[in-house]
Amino acid sequence: MMFPLARNALLSLKVQSIQQMIATQSHQKHSLDFHDKYGNAVLASRVTFCFVAWVFVITQLGLEWNLSPVRRVTPKEWREK
Template identity: 65%
Template sequence: MFPLAKNALSRLPVRGIQQTVARQSHHKRTPDFHDKYGNAVLASGATFCIAVWAYVSILD
């Protein structure tokens, strides 16, 4: 590896990134909208889609 590239890589703030990741992993994450309602929204959307397709296919 070239000395210039080796010097540039050694100056990257790897330690700071590792500390930030470690700090963030200890926090309890509160559930967001997708955690609370994601499956219900997906199921209701799929039900609606199937119901509309069934209704349209019956009319045709």
């Protein structure tokens, strides 16, 4: 069993080394990763691509949307039998 004075000294050394390690890590600059550098640009390019793709689909593929049947529906002639 260790003497209380030696044990407290060792414990305080461990605590001080941990505190120094935390202090040096907090003062280091955070290096930018891929998402920090290019995240917004990638998001903007994907949104732009999807928007352009939908504009192309809506305008160029000749889809008939039939939004309103007014003046599009012509009644058939009624015939008696």
